[in-house]
Each structure stands twice: as structure tokens, then as C-alpha cells.
Amino acid sequence: MFEAIAFYLFAFLTVAMFSITVLTSQALYALTSLAAGMIFISAFFFLLGADFLGAVQIIVYTGAVMALYAFGMMFFDTTRELKEKNSSSMIVFGLSGLAALMVVVIFVTPIASEHISAIYPMHENVGNTQEVGMILFTKYLVPFEVAAVMLLVAMISGIVLAGKKMDRSLTQMSEEEIQSMQESDKKAVL
Amino acid sequence: MMEMYLYLALFAPLAGSLFAALFGASPKTLWTGLITSGLLFTSFVSSVILFSYLLSGGEVIHVEMMTWMATGNLYIPFGFVVDEVSATMMIVVTTVSTVVHVYAIGYMDHDKGFNRFFSYLSAFVFSMMVLVMSDNFAGLFIGWEGVGLCSWLLIGFWYHKETATWAANEAFIMNRIADLGMLIGIFLIYWNTGSLQYDKVFAEVPYLDIDTVTMIGIFLFVGAMGKSAQFPLHTWLADAMEGPTPVSALIHAATMVTAGVYLVIRANPIYDLIPDVGYMIASLGAFVAIFAATMALVNRDMKRIIAYSTLSQLGYMFVAAGLGAYWVALFHLMAHAFFKALLFLGAGNVMHAMDDELDPVKMGGLRHAMKWTMVMMTLASVALAGIYPLAGFFSKDKILEVAFSGDHYILWGTLWVTAGLTAFYSFRLIMLAFFGEKRHEALGFHPHEAYKYVLWAMSPLAVLAVIAGWFEHEFVHFITHLLPNFEFHTHHVEMILIIVTSMIALGGIITAIMLYKNGPLSKKWEERPCYKVLINQYFIPQFYEEFFTKPYRELSRVLWKEVDMKIVDASVDGIANTIYGTGEKTRHMQDGNLSSMLRWMVIGLLILLTLAAAFSFGTSDTVQQALSDLGAI
Amino acid sequence: MMEITLNHYLILSTLLFAIGLIGVMRRKNLLMLFFATEILLNSVNIAFAAISHYYGDLTGQMFAFFVIAIAASEVAVGLGLLIIWFKRTNNIDLDAMTSMRG
Numbered sequence: 001m002f003e004a005i006a007f008y009l010f011a012f013l014t015v016a017m018f019s020i021t022v023l024t025s026q027a028l029y030a031l032t033s034l035a036a037g038m039i040f041i042s043a044f045f046f047l048l049g050a051d052f053l054g055a056v057q058i059i060v061y062t063g064a065v066m067a068l069y070a071f072g073m074m075f076f077d078t079t080r081e082l083k084e085k086n087s088s089s090m091i092v093f094g095l096s097g098l099a100a101l102m103v104v105v106i107f108v109t110p111i112a113s114e115h116i117s118a119i120y121p122m123h124e125n126v127g128n129t130q131e132v133g134m135i136l137f138t139k140y141l142v143p144f145e146v147a148a149v150m151l152l153v154a155m156i157s158g159i160v161l162a163g164k165k166m167d168r169s170l171t172q173m174s175e176e177e178i179q180s181m182q183e184s185d186k187k188a189v190l
Numbered sequence: 191m192m193e194m195y196l197y198l199a200l201f202a203p204l205a206g207s208l209f210a211a212l213f214g215a216s217p218k219t220l221w222t223g224l225i226t227s228g229l230l231f232t233s234f235v236s237s238v239i240l241f242s243y244l245l246s247g248g249e250v251i252h253v254e255m256m257t258w259m260a261t262g263n264l265y266i267p268f269g270f271v272v273d274e275v276s277a278t279m280m281i282v283v284t285t286v287s288t289v290v291h292v293y294a295i296g297y298m299d300h301d302k303g304f305n306r307f308f309s310y311l312s313a314f315v316f317s318m319m320v321l322v323m324s325d326n327f328a329g330l331f332i333g334w335e336g337v338g339l340c341s342w343l344l345i346g347f348w349y350h351k352e353t354a355t356w357a358a359n360e361a362f363i364m365n366r367i368a369d370l371g372m373l374i375g376i377f378l379i380y381w382n383t384g385s386l387q388y389d390k391v392f393a394e395v396p397y398l399d400i401d402t403v404t405m406i407g408i409f410l411f412v413g414a415m416g417k418s419a420q421f422p423l424h425t426w427l428a429d430a431m432e433g434p435t436p437v438s439a440l441i442h443a444a445t446m447v448t449a450g451v452y453l454v455i456r457a458n459p460i461y462d463l464i465p466d467v468g469y470m471i472a473s474l475g476a477f478v479a480i481f482a483a484t485m486a487l488v489n490r491d492m493k494r495i496i497a498y499s500t501l502s503q504l505g506y507m508f509v510a511a512g513l514g515a516y517w518v519a520l521f522h523l524m525a526h527a528f529f530k531a532l533l534f535l536g537a538g539n540v541m542h543a544m545d546d547e548l549d550p551v552k553m554g555g556l557r558h559a560m561k562w563t564m565v566m567m568t569l570a571s572v573a574l575a576g577i578y579p580l581a582g583f584f585s586k587d588k589i590l591e592v593a594f595s596g597d598h599y600i601l602w603g604t605l606w607v608t609a610g611l612t613a614f615y616s617f618r619l620i621m622l623a624f625f626g627e628k629r630h631e632a633l634g635f636h637p638h639e640a641y642k643y644v645l646w647a648m649s650p651l652a653v654l655a656v657i658a659g660w661f662e663h664e665f666v667h668f669i670t671h672l673l674p675n676f677e678f679h680t681h682h683v684e685m686i687l688i689i690v691t692s693m694i695a696l697g698g699i700i701t702a703i704m705l706y707k708n709g710p711l712s713k714k715w716e717e718r719p720c721y722k723v724l725i726n727q728y729f730i731p732q733f734y735e736e737f738f739t740k741p742y743r744e745l746s747r748v749l750w751k752e753v754d755m756k757i758v759d760a761s762v763d764g765i766a767n768t769i770y771g772t773g774e775k776t777r778h779m780q781d782g783n784l785s786s787m788l789r790w791m792v793i794g795l796l797i798l799l800t801l802a803a804a805f806s807f808g809t810s811d812t813v814q815q816a817l818s819d820l821g822a823i
Numbered sequence: 824m825m826e827i828t829l830n831h832y833l834i835l836s837t838l839l840f841a842i843g844l845i846g847v848m849r850r851k852n853l854l855m856l857f858f859a860t861e862i863l864l865n866s867v868n869i870a871f872a873a874i875s876h877y878y879g880d881l882t883g884q885m886f887a888f889f890v891i892a893i894a895a896s897e898v899a900v901g902l903g904l905l906i907i908w909f910k911r912t913n914n915i916d917l918d919a920m921t922s923m924r925g
Contacts, residue, residue, distance in 0.1 A: 004825045011835050018839055018862050022846035027854065034858050041865050044832070048876040050884050057868070060891050065861070065898050072854060072902050076909055092848040095792050100841035102799035106806055107833045120881040135881050136888070147892040154896030161903025169911070782921040789848050 006047055014040045027073060035066045052129040192243055192251050196272055199236035199280060200319050202229040203287075207312035210305050218304035220295070226308040227291040230315060234284035241277045245668055250274075252325060259328075266386055271325035274672040278520060279322035279452060282527045285650070286444040287315045292647035293535050294436040296640060297542065307347060307434065314340035318445050322452060326386040327376045330453070334372070334417065337446045338365045344441060345433040357429035364426045368416020372453075375409030378402065392459040400463070407460050407467040410453060418450030418504045421478050425731055427501055428485075431493040435538030438493055443500050443534050444527035451504065451523050454511040458673060461514070468512040472593075475508030476604040481728070483611035487618070488724045492537050492548045495619050499574065500530055502608060506589050509601060515592040515676040517669045521662070522585035529573035529581055529655035535648050536567035540623060543637035544630065550619055551710045552635075555628035559637040562645050564624045566652045571620050573655045575613035575695045583692075584659030590691055595680045609691055613698030621706035629709065832873030839866035853905055853915040857898065864894045 017037035021030045038061040045054030120135050136144055170178060206229035210222045240251065251272040259266040272280070291311060298304050317340055321333025339362075346358030380386055382402055383394040395403060414420070419427035430442050441447070454461060454471065461468050482501035489495045503526045510519035543560055544553060557564045573580035576587060586609065593602035630637065639645075666675075680687060705711065715721055726732065779790055808814075843866055846859025868887045875883025909915050 001825060004827050007827045007831060014835075015838060015842065018842045018846075021858050021862065022842055022849065027852070030855060030858055034861060037862070038865065041869060044835075044869050045872050048832075048872045050872045050875065050887075053868075053872055053884050053887055056888065056891060060895055061861075061865075065895060068898055068902055069854070069857070072905065075906060076854060076915060089849065091789070092845055095789070095796060095848065096841040096844040099792065099796050099799060099844055100837045102796065102803050103837045103840070104834060105803045106799070107830060107837070120885075122879045122881060131881060132884060132888075135885060140885050143889065147889055150896050151892060154899040158899035158903040161900070162906045784917045784920055785848065785851060792844055792848055 003047060006043070010040050010043045010047075013037075014044075031066070031069055031073060034069075035062050038062050038066070049128060051127075052132045192240060192248070192272075193253050195236040195239050195243075196251055196253060196270060196323070197255075199233045199240065199284070200270065200316070200323060202233040202236070203312045203315035203319060205229055207309050207316060210309035210312060213305040214309050216305060217302065222305045222308050223291070223295040223298075226312045227288065227295065230284065230288045230291050230312065233315070233319070234288045237277070237280040237284045240272050241281050244272070244274060244277050250672075263384060264380075266326060266328045268329065269325040269387070270323045270329075271388070272323065274669050275452075275455060275520065276322045278524060278669065280319065282524050283315065283318050283322065283445050285654070286527055286531045287311070287318075287440055289647050289651050290436045290440040290531065290535070293439075293538070293644055294434075296644035296647075297436050297538055298434065299641075301434075303347065307344075310340055310343045310347070311436070311440070314344065314441060314446070318449075321449055325388055327379060327388070327391070328386050330456075331372065331376060334413070334449060335369065337441070337449065338362065338369070338417070341365075341430070341441050341446055344437040345430045347434055347437065348432075351432065353429075354432040357426070357432040361426040361430050364423050365416045368413050368423055371409045371411075371416070372413020375406050375413060378406045378409060382406075388456070395460055395463060403460060404464050404467055407457075407464045410457055410460070411467070411471055414450030414453045415474075416450070417453075418447050418508070419501055420450070420474055420504065420508065421481060422730070424478065424482070424501055425727070425734065428494045428497045428727070431491070431497050435493065435534060435541060438497070439531045439534030439538065442497060443530040447500060447504060448507070448523045448527065451507040451511055451519055454508070455516045455520050455673065458511075458514075458516045461511070462674065465514070468514060469598075470512070472509045472512030472598070472601060475505040475512055476593075476601045476608075477505070478502065479505030479509070479608045480604050480611070481505075483608045483615065485724055485727050486615040487611060488721055490549045490551055490725075492540065492550050492619065492623070493534070494548075495550075495615060496530070496533050496537055499533075499612065499615065500526075502612060503530065503574075506586060506605065506608075509605060510589045510592050513592050513596050513598065513601075514674070515588070516673045517666060518585070518588045518592055518676060520669060520673070521665060522589060525573070525581035525585040525655075525658045528651050528658055529570040532566055532648060532651040532655050533570040533574065535651070536563050536570065539563040539640040539644070540567075540637075542640060544635050547630075547633075547635065550622035551629070552633055553623045553630050554626040554709055555624070556630070556637055557624040558628075560624070560639050563640065564620075566645075566648055567624070568620055569652055570655055571616035572699075574616050575699055576609055576691065577613075577695055577699075578692060579656075579659065581655050581658035584662050587688055587691055588662075591678060591680050591684065591687055592676065594683070594687060595676075595678045606691060606694060610694035610698040613695040614702045617699045617702035618706055621702055622710060626706065626709040829873055829877040832877075833870055836866045836870035836873070839869065842866075851917045853908075853917060856917070857901055857905075860897070861894065864890055 014037050017033040017040060020033035021037065024030050024033070039058060042054040042057040045051070045057055120139065122131060168181070173181070203226075206226035209229075210226050213219055213222050244250070253270050255268040255270065257265070258268045291308070294307065294311065298307050301307065314337060317333050317336025319333070321330055321337060324330045324333060342358045342362040345361055346355045348354045349358075376386065379391055382398055383391050385391055385394070395406075416423050427442060427447065431438055433442070461471075479502045482498040482505065486495045486498035486502065489498065503522070507519045507522050507526070510516070510522060539560065540553070540556065540563060541548060543556070543563075547553070569580070573582040576582040590602060590605050590609070593599075593605055678684075716725075723729070779786070840863060843859050843862035846862060847856065850856045850859055868890055871883040871887040871890070873883075875881060875887075905915060908920075912919065
């Protein structure tokens with residue numbers, strides 16, 4: 001009973017929040033509702049017994065990703081109202097609806113659901129975080145390390161991309177422009 | 191040791207050809223001519239050594255250079271054999287081609303394609319050597335096609351001339367038609383005997399069904415008809431005179447056109463079994479002999495006259511070969527090669543002197559300017575006419591004797607008349623060109639004698655044209671090691687036959703001299719219907735044009751317009767246009783706008799999802815169950 | 824109705840995914856587009872977690888972790904690129920990005 005109420009409540013809330021994110025013309029509203037939606041999604045994780053995942057969801061999304069977006073928005077100064085030309089919204093909604101319908105159809109048709117057996121079964125009496133840790137650092141050690149490296153690369157690339165002089169592209173500049181740039185660089189060094 | 195000479199004889203021309211081909215596109219360099227001639231001479235010397243080796247009682251040389259095809263039961267090596275027949279052919283080929291090479295250095299002196307010419311000419315000699323030296327039908331066929339190709343290249347040597355390319359194509363296409371017959375014959379041989387090696391085939395042939403052997407004999411002869419330009423495939427030979435004169439001398443008189451005769455001689459164990467086919471060959475030969483000789487009577491193109499004469503003499507050879515007198519055919523082939531090549535080379539000198547004018551009526555009195563050419567051509571004509579003691583007398587007389595000996599009096603009579611015609615047209619040409627008034631002066635020609643070395647190059651042929659017949663008995667003794675001897679039953683009338691034949695030959699000569707003593711005949715002759723028929727070659731080219739070429743062209747046009755354009759091309763174009771149109775229409779998808787790209791991506795996703803849904807629906811157990819239930823009902 | 828099954832979660836996930844798709848197709852502002860992709864990724868995460876729960880298998884949760892990791896990297900790199908683009912053109916409107924026009 002509690003589970004059902006919680007599910008429907010959060011389902012309604014996430015759908016509402018994400019709809020606002022998608023449909024609003026105010027960038028700030030979009031960002032705020034997205035953050036809210038993320039937090040509400042973590043509620044599903046808790047409901048499903050994936051406590052660690054829920055915690056990570058809140059920390060990573062609302063903590064890190066949203067903060068990044070917030071900084072990005074400050075940078076772009078998108079607080080003003082967005083001017084977007086949305087011509088054929090019928091097509092957009094239609095396509096999305098159809099895609100959703102197809103996915104549902106696939107879910108509903110009994111595929112091979114009876115034959116699925118758990119590869120890494122959950123254990124009773126063991127906390128979710130402990131289990132996750134066990135599997136993540138045994139079976140998924142290599143992908144985990146790769147993901148770590150990927151995050152490192154992403155961090156460095158984010159720093160480099162947002163760094164100085166990256167707004168200039170040597171391939172799109174003419175020969176003279178490159179030359180004058182190099183000369184001015186020399187002057188700066190001197 | 192002898193194998194080395196064999197390879198030398200065979201591959202020296204190839205080396206020369208490849209060497210000359212290196213400089214094929216560059217302007218004239220004298221040494222390409224000299225080197226190819228030198229290599230030809232090497233080949234000639236090797237051939238002579240091989241010949242004398244066989245003459246002194248040596249074993250037949252048989253080598254297998256390497257395996258060519260070996261698949262399943264099929265085994266065809268690159269094998270070469272030097273026996274009495276191929277040695278004789280090698281001597282003939284290398285002698286004439288060496289002379290022609292040297293001659294061509296002078297003849298092609300001012301030609302832009304000098305190097306190319308020597309490359310082709312040596313390639314031809316190589317192909318011809320492969321043809322005569324091969325020890326199996328497959329190798330023979332390769333040589334056969336090789337000479338056909340070189341013939342095409344050389345007839346069309348002056349490819350900027352429309353007539354030359356036309357003649358080259360005509361020769362090539364006619365030969366292809368005949369080669370199909372030959373190929374069928376070879377297939378039949380392989381099918382029935384399981385081998386293409388001469389010795390194996392000939393050992394097997396007597397045990398075959400006589401109908402099969404008849405088929406083989408006929409199909410092989412169809413190939414021979416094409417190459418030797420026998421009726422009805424004869425028209426290409428006269429047109430082939432568009433090529434340079436040395437080519438005419440080498441290919442279209444001495445060597446390639448005799449390949450058909452060689453084939454019949456080589457396949458003598460087959461033809462011995464089927465005398466009916468042999469008689470058919472002989473009859474066709476006799477017909478072609480007189481048929482071509484009559485066309486030569488009136489023609490006004492020097493080279494064509496000689497070409498018809500070649501045709502006629504090839505007819506003689508086929509009479510002998512068809513009647514089983516293979517060595518006589520080979521003997522005439524050899525003698526004919528020498529004097530006919532000489533005749534052509536002489537005609538080449540005249541052509542050069544007359545700035546490529548070929549009409550003997552426009553010449554006259556050339557004997558003053560071209561004494562030695564006149565002497566050699568007269569010598570060749572006398573030999574051709576068959577006057578004692580020149581080469582033609584011995585060989586041609588033997589053929590007449592063969593015909594008489596087999597009680598084929600009609601054949602004999604035909605050949606006898608032809609002998610008179612031969613003598614007549616030969617001397618008509620000589621008289622018109624070299625004697626009488628100097629008609630060319632009025633036309634503004636200034637004839638001059640050919641280079642000294644050209645004349646020297648021709649002299650061996652002149653000598654051979656005189657003496658080749660003197661070695662008849664030695665030749666018979668030599669060649670009958672391989673070829674069956676022919677039993678003459680004419681000893682009682684031999685002298686009478688010789689006298690009768692010589693009489694008509696002499697008669698022909700005297701008639702020609704008397705008629706053309708004062709230049710060409712009056713125009714009245716040209717009004718006569720028989721003249722019209724002869725000068726138009728019995729209207730055979732027109733007949734071919736009307737009944738083969740035009741319907742074929744019409745058929746091709748219909749197929750082109752209706753089938754090719756409307757069905758084949760249309761469908762291909764349709765596919766292309768569909769793709770092009772699709773591209774043109776879907777080009778707008780690539781408008782560079784990320785938003786619309788994303789939209790397309792979603793459409794793609796939707797399609798994939800639909801497919802996945804359909805698939806999962808189709809494979810799900812309940813649906814399968816329902817479907818099988820339906821099937822059960 | 825009261826019993827919450829796997830299908831409930833899956834349908835919710837699909838619904839959110841559809842919302843994300845609407846955003847992806849509709850938005851012309853690049854930053855808003857990033858928001859929409861976040862929605863897509865999260866909707867999938869819900870499906871993973873739900874399947875993991877109902878089949879008693881941790882693999883789904885593992886996948887969800889990696890999806891989060893990828894989302895984080897994507898944001899970092901994507902925002903970096905966005906900043907460059909903004910510095911260069913002073914505009915992050917999708918319709919203005921037409922250098923790939925065929």
C-alpha cells in the first residue's frame with residue numbers, strides 16, 4: 001500500500017518535473033525542475049532497494065551535474081527568456097509517443113521473461129551497499145577502473161576546453177591570422 | 191644439344207619481337223630492324239641445323255618444355271616436336287621471314303611505324319613457329335590464333351586508312367568463323383580420344399567410329415578453309431593486300447595461309463581414314479584453283495592478282511592433300527612459298543617505284559628502270575607457271591599426276607586448264623608492268639630501282655625458286671619417313687602428262703605475250719559480261735554484303751534500338767535514376783541542422799523499435815503456439 | 824492496481840524516455856538539449872534498477888552506475904565544448920550551427 005502510494009506520487013512528480021524541463025521557456029525553471037526530477041528519481045531507487053544507487057544519484061546529479069549546469073547557465077547568461085522556434089510540435093509529440101508505444105509493446109509481449117536467471121543474485125541479510133561493493137570490486141573491477149579513467153579524461157578535457165585560447169581554431173584561421181597571432185604571443189612572452 | 195637449337199629456332203623471333211616492341215612507340219631506329227633480322231637469321235640457322243640433323247638420319251626431336259594445363263584427366267604440355275614435316279615448315283618459314291625482314295628494312299624505310307612493324311612481324315614468325323612445332327592440337331591452336339592476331343595487326347598496320355582497318359577486321363572475323371569449326375574439331379578429338387597429343391590421337395583414331403572421324407575431319411578442315419582462304423571464306427585474302435607488301439609476301443603468300451594445308455598434312459592419319467572427305471577437299475581445292483585463277487585474269491591491282499594466284503595455288507595444294515598425296519602438297523607448299531614470296535617482294539619494289547600505284551595498266555616499260563626486279567619477277571612467274579626446270583614445274587606437275595593417277599579426270603582437267611590460266615595471268619602482269627610503252631610517264635611517275643641490299647635480300651628466294659624442285663627425290667626420301675608415300679599409277683603416261691601440262695603453260699605464256707605486247711587491251715573487252723563478272727569477283731563480296739552483312743547489321747540495329755536501349759539500358763538507367771532521385775530527394779535530410787538530424791534519428795529509432803517489436807512478437811512462445819495451432823487447423 | 828509490478832516501472836521509464844525525446848527534438852537551445860539527454864539517461868536508469876530489483880540480480884544496478892559515470896563525463900566534456908562554441912560565436916542556438924550543411 002505504502003509502496004503503491006509512493007510510486008504513484010513520485011511517478012506523478014517526476015513526470016511533471018521533467019515535462020516542465022522540456023516544455024518551459026524559462027531556462028531557470030528548466031534547471032530547477034530538472035534538479036527536482038533527479039531527486040525524485042532517487043526515490044524510486046530507494047523504493048527498489050537500491051539504496052547506494054539512490055545516494056549516488058543525489059550526490060552526482062543534484063550535487064555535481066546540476067552545479068555544473070548552474071555554472072554553465074551563469075556563463076551563458078540564459079536567465080533571460082529563451083526564444084525558440086518550435087514549428088512542428090505535432091511531429092515531435094507524435095514521434096515520441098509512437099516510440100514510447102513501441103517500447104511498451106515490446107515490454108508487454110512476453111519475450112523470454114521466464115528464462116531469465118540472475119547472474120549476480122542478491123543475498124538476504126546483506127546490505128545493498130555491501131553487495132554493490134562486493135560485485136563492483138570483483139566482477140566489475142576492470143570496467144570500474146576504465147570508468148574512472150574515463151572520468152579523469154573527461155575532467156581534464158573539460159578543463160582544457162574551457163581554458164584559455166581554446167576559442168581560436170587554427171584550422172579555421174587564415175595564414176596571416178595565424179602569423180599575427182604568433183607574433184602577438186611572442187610579444188606577450190617578452 | 192639439338193634441343194638447344196629447337197629452343198633457339200623457336201624463341202629467337204620472340205626475343206626479337208619483344209625487343210622491337212620496347213621501341214614500338216618511338217620513331218624509326220635502324221637497329222631494331224637489324225636485330226630482329228639477326229635473330230631471325232639465328233632462327234633460320236638453327237632450323238637448318240635441325241633439318242640437316244634429321245636429313246642425316248637423326249631421331250625426331252621431341253621436347254616438353256613445361257606443363258601448360260593439368261587438371262583431372264586433361265594434360266596438355268607445352269611440347270614441341272621437330273620431325274620431317276615441321277622441319278620442312280620451319281625451313282620455309284624462317285627462310286622467307288628472314289628475307290622478308292631484311293627486305294622490310296628497305297621497304298619500310300620511310301614509315302613512321304618502323305619499329306612497331308618489326309615487332310609485329312617477328313611476333314608473327316614466333317606464332318608460326320609455335321604452330322608448326324607444337325606436338326599437340328592445343329599448341330597448334332595457340333599458334334593458329336597467334337598468326338591470326340598478327341595477321342590482323344599487320345593488315346591493319348596503316349590503321350589510319352579506313353580500307354586497311356576494314357580489311358583487317360574482315361580477315362579476323364572470317365578466321366574466327368572458321369576457327370570455331372576448328373575448335374569444335376579439337377573438342378571432338380579430345381572427347382573421343384582423351385588426348386590432344388598428335389601421336390596419341392593418331393594412334394587412337396583408327397579405333398574410332400567412322401562417323402566421328404568424318405566429323406573431326408570436316409571440322410578441322412573448316413578451320414583450314416578459313417586460314418587458307420578457301421571458298422566460301424576466300425574474300426578476306428584479296429582484301430588483306432591492304433597491308434604492307436612484306437606482310438603480304440610473308441603472311442598472305444608463304445606462311446600463314448599455308449597453315450591450313452599444314453593442318454591437313456599434319457592430320458594425315460585422320461584424313462587417310464576418310465577418303466570421301468579427302469575427295470571433297472580435293473574437289474573444293476580444284477574449284478578454288480580455277481575460280482581464283484579466273485578472277486586473277488582481269489584484275490587491275492597488282493597485289494590482288496598475286497593474291498588470287500596464291501588462292502589458286504592453295505587450291506592445288508588441297509587437291510594433293512585431299513587425294514592423299516601429302517608429301518606432294520608439302521612439296522608444292524614449299525616451292526610456292528619461295529616463288530610467291532619473291533613475286534610479292536618484286537611487286538613491292540614496283541609499288542615503291544610507282545608511289546604505291548598498283549594498277550599494272552598504268553605502268554608499262556618498267557624494265558628499263560627496274561631491270562633486276564623485272565628479272566626476279568619474271569623468274570618467279572615462270573616458276574609459278576610451271577616451266578621446266580623451275581620449282582613450280584616439279585611440284586605442280588606432281589599434283590596433276592596425282593589427280594590423273596587417282597582417275598579423277600575432272601579434277602585433272604580443271605587443274606590443267608588452271609595451269610594455262612596461271613601462266614596467262616602471270617605473264618599478263620609481267621607484260622603490262624615491265625614491257626610495252628612507258629604509260630607511266632604520261633601519268634608523271636618516275637620509277638627507280640630498289641636499294642641494292644633489298645635486291646640482294648631477295649636473291650636467295652630467286653635462287654630457291656629456281657632450284658627448289660631439283661631435290662624432289664631427296665625430299666621424297668626424307669619426308670616419307672613420316673608421311674605416307676603416294677603410289678603413282680601413271681608411269682606409262684608420265685611423259686605425255688608432262689608434255690601436255692607444259693604445253694598449256696607455255697600456251698598461256700605465249701598468249702599473254704602476244705595479247706599484251708602492245709599494252710593493255712582495248713576498252714571493248716571491259717564491256718563484255720564475263721569481264722564484268724570476273725572483275726566483280728563473281729559478285730561474291732556483294733552477295734555477302736547483301737545476304738550476310740546487311741541482315742546482320744539490321745539485326746544488330748534492332749537489338750541495339752529495341753533490346754539494348756529499351757530493355758537493358760533502360761533498366762540500368764532506371765536503377766541509376768532511382769538512386770539518383772532518391773539521393774536528390776533525401777539530400778534535404780542533410781541540412782546541417784542538429785535539430786532535424788535528431789528528429790531523423792528518432793525516426794530511425796522508431797523504425798528499429800518497430801522491427802524489434804515485430805521480431806519479439808513473432809518469436810514469442812504464445813504467438814508461435816497460436817500460429818502452429820492455426821497451421822494444425 | 825495496488826501491487827506495483829515491474830511493468831509499472833518500465834512504463835514509467837518509457838514515459839520519461841518519451842518526455843526526454845520530446846525535449847531532444849524540440850529544444851533549440853544547446854543547454855536545454857543537454858537537459859533532455861539527462862532525462863533520457865535517468866529514465867533508463869530507472870528501468871535498470873527496476874529490473875535489477877524484480878529479478879534479484881545486481882547487474883542492472885551495476886549498469887546504472889556506469890550510466891551515471893558516463894553522464895557525468897558527458898556533461899563535463901559537453902559543457903567544455905559548449906563554452907568554446909559560445910566564446911567563438913556568442914550563440915548556442917542549434918539553428919545557427921550549420922557548418923555541417925551538406
